[in-house]
Amino acid sequence: MTENVTSAARVTAVDTHDIRFPTSRELDGSDAMNPDPDYSAAYVVLRTDAGDGPEGHGFTFTIGRGNDVQVAAIDSLRDHVVGRRVADLAADPGSLARDLTGDSQLRWLGPEKGVMHMAIGAVVNAAWDLAAKCAGKPLWQFLADAEPEWLVRQIDFRYLTDALTRDEALDLLRRGREGAAERAARLRERGYPAYTTSPGWLGYDDEKLTRLARRAVADGFTQIKLKVGADLADDVRRCRVARSVVGPHVRMAIDANQRWDVDAAVEWTRALAEFDPYWVEEPTSPDDILGHAAIRRGVAPVKVATGEHVQNRIVFKQLLQAGAIDVLQIDAARVGGVNENLAILLLAAKFGVPVCPHAGGVGLCELVQHLSMFDYVALTGSTEDRVIEYVDHLHQHFTDPVVITDGHYRAPAAPGFSATMRPESIAEYTYPDGTFWAADLAQRKESAV
Numbered sequence: 001m002t003e004n005v006t007s008a009a010r011v012t013a014v015d016t017h018d019i020r021f022p023t024s025r026e027l028d029g030s031d032a033m034n035p036d037p038d039y040s041a042a043y044v045v046l047r048t049d050a051g052d053g054p055e056g057h058g059f060t061f062t063i064g065r066g067n068d069v070q071v072a073a074i075d076s077l078r079d080h081v082v083g084r085r086v087a088d089l090a091a092d093p094g095s096l097a098r099d100l101t102g103d104s105q106l107r108w109l110g111p112e113k114g115v116m117h118m119a120i121g122a123v124v125n126a127a128w129d130l131a132a133k134c135a136g137k138p139l140w141q142f143l144a145d146a147e148p149e150w151l152v153r154q155i156d157f158r159y160l161t162d163a164l165t166r167d168e169a170l171d172l173l174r175r176g177r178e179g180a181a182e183r184a185a186r187l188r189e190r191g192y193p194a195y196t197t198s199p200g201w202l203g204y205d206d207e208k209l210t211r212l213a214r215r216a217v218a219d220g221f222t223q224i225k226l227k228v229g230a231d232l233a234d235d236v237r238r239c240r241v242a243r244s245v246v247g248p249h250v251r252m253a254i255d256a257n258q259r260w261d262v263d264a265a266v267e268w269t270r271a272l273a274e275f276d277p278y279w280v281e282e283p284t285s286p287d288d289i290l291g292h293a294a295i296r297r298g299v300a301p302v303k304v305a306t307g308e309h310v311q312n313r314i315v316f317k318q319l320l321q322a323g324a325i326d327v328l329q330i331d332a333a334r335v336g337g338v339n340e341n342l343a344i345l346l347l348a349a350k351f352g353v354p355v356c357p358h359a360g361g362v363g364l365c366e367l368v369q370h371l372s373m374f375d376y377v378a379l380t381g382s383t384e385d386r387v388i389e390y391v392d393h394l395h396q397h398f399t400d401p402v403v404i405t406d407g408h409y410r411a412p413a414a415p416g417f418s419a420t421m422r423p424e425s426i427a428e429y430t431y432p433d434g435t436f437w438a439a440d441l442a443q444r445k446e447s448a449v
């Protein structure tokens with residue numbers, strides 16, 4: 001704890017902001033299920049009376065009107081948070097997660113899934129941001145420096161113990177610490193491997209795909225990703241274009257964003273096999289564990305990846321138990337906060353499945369890099385076959401944006417979870433009253449006359 005957080009300081013307010021960016025106009029982020037996304041954040045600030053002490057910032061990622069519901073869900077958690085001592089939150093953020101998921105009236109809406117769980121994730125992540133800031137460390141280092149016993153106490157093992165016990169987790173974390181100092185030094189020196197999705201949005205034409213794929217290779221990325229699943233003939237053409245641009249040695253993943261039934265996923269992926277896809281991502285519903293297992297058997301040696309819409313640690317547990325995935329894709333803002341993602345990282349480590357996080361959206365790269373870096377430094381100790389997704393959109397709205405050098409995420413150095421948005425961006429893109437949207441709305445009214 002830094003000195004400027006007095007033991008008496010408390011959370012005085014939970015501010016929520018509905019932030020939307022007009023990304024649909026350039027087809028940035030377009031895929032087979034989301035043709036016109038306006039990338040958005042339901043953003044939360046835990047304000048305190050600690051003078052110039054830190055605030056906790058967090059958010060969850062949604063698309064446009066989804067924010068109407070998401071912000072209301074965060075608002076419903078306010079009474080659980082206001083009045084808590086900052087020192088208590090910083091010492092035990094996991095206890096906040098347990099209290100929020102334990103609210104029986106709100107739990108009925110889940111349990112532990114969907115809008116309510118994402119709202120809890122936003123608030124709990126803000127508490128983790130506050131805790132790391134109070135410690136004066138970037139979150140990845142805050143986690144890597146923490147005692148294994150403390151980390152295990154942050155995790156809710158309910159529903160997990162048939163696959164991962166507390167003692168097994170403790171053992172994994174204790175072994176993970178061996179050599180952590182050297183790995184932290186290596187991480188600061190060369191960063192963590194990234195791959196890029198920027199060339200492959202479904203709405204981009206072949207010229208833009210070619211140009212961005214060529215740039216990705218020149219920028220040092222060793223993996224790119226293409227959106228697929230709307231039209232097979234288009235996918236064959238686009239995969240051919242991309243493969244011819246990047247050559248045989250750059251990995252090329254494909255991502256169907258849940259478009260297919262199980263049989264279609266197998267057939268479609270086989271039809272693209274000549275282009276040597278490294279993994280097929282979200283081939284079908286994120287809830288279909290046995291479906292993923294069948295697809296995995298059907299498309300091998302192409303790997304199966306999923307996770308960005310997997311709602312909680314229990315579904316991840318089952319995906320691993322069923323041998324349904326080759327690559328586990330955590331998302332920093334879908335499950336119930338850092339503590340639940342710690343559980344998922346531990347499950348993946350136990351089953352020996354590499355974690356390649358989902359990112360992009362609004363601020364997801366900023367958040368999730370911390371979790372992979374912790375995993376490398378103090379859990380699995382490896383970056384082999386592990387890459388964090390990178391999309392080069394909207395980073396300019398954050399005070400501590402990700403930095404990519406030679407296809408690697410640089411390790412953040414600023415204290416916290418890299419979640420803080422610039423006040424100017426909040427003022428401009430708050431919906432519907434921010435300066436951008438107010439002007440946009442006025443213009444639309446005018447042209448309608």
Ligand SMILES: [Mg+2]
Pocket residue numbers: 255257281282308358
């Ligand atoms: Mg995806």
